[in-house]
Amino acid sequence: MPRFPHVAPSSEGLSDHVFSRLAARAQARGGRVYPLHVGDTWLEPLPSARAEAQRTDAFPRLHNYAPVQGEPALIDAFLRHVERRSGVSLSRACVQVMSGATAALSVVADTLLSPGDEVIIPAPFWPLIRGTVRRRSAVAVEVPFFDRLHGRTGAELEAMLDARVTERTVALYVNTPHNPTGAVLPDAALAAIARVAARHDLWIWCDEVYEDLYYTPSPPVSAWTRPDFSERTIVVHSLSKAYGLAGARIGFTHGPEAAMGAIRGVQTFSTYCAPRPMQLGAARALDEGGAWIAQARALYREAAHRTADAFGVAPPEGGTFLFVDLRPFLRPGEDGMGWLERCVDAGVLLTPGSASGSDYGSWARVCFTSVGPDDLAEALGRIRAVLASR
Numbered sequence: 001m002p003r004f005p006h007v008a009p010s011s012e013g014l015s016d017h018v019f020s021r022l023a024a025r026a027q028a029r030g031g032r033v034y035p036l037h038v039g040d041t042w043l044e045p046l047p048s049a050r051a052e053a054q055r056t057d058a059f060p061r062l063h064n065y066a067p068v069q070g071e072p073a074l075i076d077a078f079l080r081h082v083e084r085r086s087g088v089s090l091s092r093a094c095v096q097v098m099s100g101a102t103a104a105l106s107v108v109a110d111t112l113l114s115p116g117d118e119v120i121i122p123a124p125f126w127p128l129i130r131g132t133v134r135r136r137s138a139v140a141v142e143v144p145f146f147d148r149l150h151g152r153t154g155a156e157l158e159a160m161l162d163a164r165v166t167e168r169t170v171a172l173y174v175n176t177p178h179n180p181t182g183a184v185l186p187d188a189a190l191a192a193i194a195r196v197a198a199r200h201d202l203w204i205w206c207d208e209v210y211e212d213l214y215y216t217p218s219p220p221v222s223a224w225t226r227p228d229f230s231e232r233t234i235v236v237h238s239l240s241k242a243y244g245l246a247g248a249r250i251g252f253t254h255g256p257e258a259a260m261g262a263i264r265g266v267q268t269f270s271t272y273c274a275p276r277p278m279q280l281g282a283a284r285a286l287d288e289g290g291a292w293i294a295q296a297r298a299l300y301r302e303a304a305h306r307t308a309d310a311f312g313v314a315p316p317e318g319g320t321f322l323f324v325d326l327r328p329f330l331r332p333g334e335d336g337m338g339w340l341e342r343c344v345d346a347g348v349l350l351t352p353g354s355a356s357g358s359d360y361g362s363w364a365r366v367c368f369t370s371v372g373p374d375d376l377a378e379a380l381g382r383i384r385a386v387l388a389s390r
């Protein structure tokens with residue numbers, strides 16, 4: 001059947017403009033608009049990890065292809081990082097360097113899913129994960145979860161997930177610390193997830209991109225290291241968040257060796273390898289970035305608390321976002337989008353909660369790391385004024 005001029009049905013609903021309506025309004029408004037919608041940082045990365053620090057005289061063939069599995073120096077640095085962070089010695093064969101966690105999850109989806117398969121996605125969720133699944137002509141099954149943790153037993157959480165499993169379910173996606181709520185999943189929730197996965201023989205996709213951005217007294221346990229996760233879990237990590245290297249596009253995947261062989265095969269046909277200069281910078285970040293991260297974490301923690309104060313809600317336990325239920329702040333007859341439009345008119349761009357799940361149209365996601373402390377104070381002042389003008 002000829003297709004021209006149409007694209008494949010699986011690509012039709014995909015868009016790079018999850019925030020488009022509000023962004024267009026911001027552009028039409030003109031003037032300064034504070035971008036609290038993008039999950040990025042105002043901090044420059046560790047000097048030795050920056051693009052300009054990678055030099056051909058120090059690394060001959062800097063711009064050649066890297067091995068598909070990844071630059072050996074980066075894999076070594078990652079193995080050391082995992083050992084330090086989570087106390088686990090991973091086998092080298094199980095690790096694959098990726099062009100960021102977005103590409104990593106796409107490759108995982110391509111490797112594990114067939115059209116029509118289903119993936120359970122506890123909601124609200126990172127906006128791109130839904131499209132990552134749909135891109136594969138698979139079904140993203142949204143299960144409201146993170147805003148329902150409080151006061152529920154492990155058995156109740158298990159029942160919520162279990163009820164959505166069908167014979168087409170292949171995987172369950174777990175992200176902790178979490179985008180957008182900033183929650184760190186408690187042991188009872190992780191155990192519930194593990195029981196559901198074991199009962200139905202599901203893969204677990206563990207998204208660890210915020211593993212080093214926690215505001216709890218000690219680092220959260222890495223979910224994938226739990227004995228009830230490890231045999232069935234594919235893990236993704238990223239240098240984007242904790243190291244401020246989102247533009248470098250460096251991440252990792254690891255999991256059971258047999259699956260990793262197939263993942264490496266699919267990776268060969270997607271980007272082949274991650275950019276070599278940035279892999280070398282990433283190795284420096286992993287080896288030398290401890291103090292940089294500690295400082296970033298302290299600044300982000302402060303920003304998280306100030307942002308939570310502005311909305312009068314509890315601060316997040318990790319990550320770079322606050323997820324706020326706007327219902328107490330809406331004018332009579334107003335919906336979440338109406339409130340966000342008023343916010344844009346005041347000069348602050350936030351992400352509509354609907355990007356994180358179909359149940360969250362009256363919520364908003366606020367990134368507290370995308371601008372520095374002075375700009376954040378200005379943006380929060382404007383938000384406070386919108387909150388007050390009900």
Ligand SMILES: Cc1ncc(COP(=O)(O)O)c(C=O)c1O
Pocket residue numbers: 039099100101102103126175178179207209237238239240246250251
């Ligand atoms: C939960 C989550 N997973 C994955 C990603 C993608 O990260 P990367 O920049 O490594 O592609 C993000 C980025 O916002 C995220 O929040």
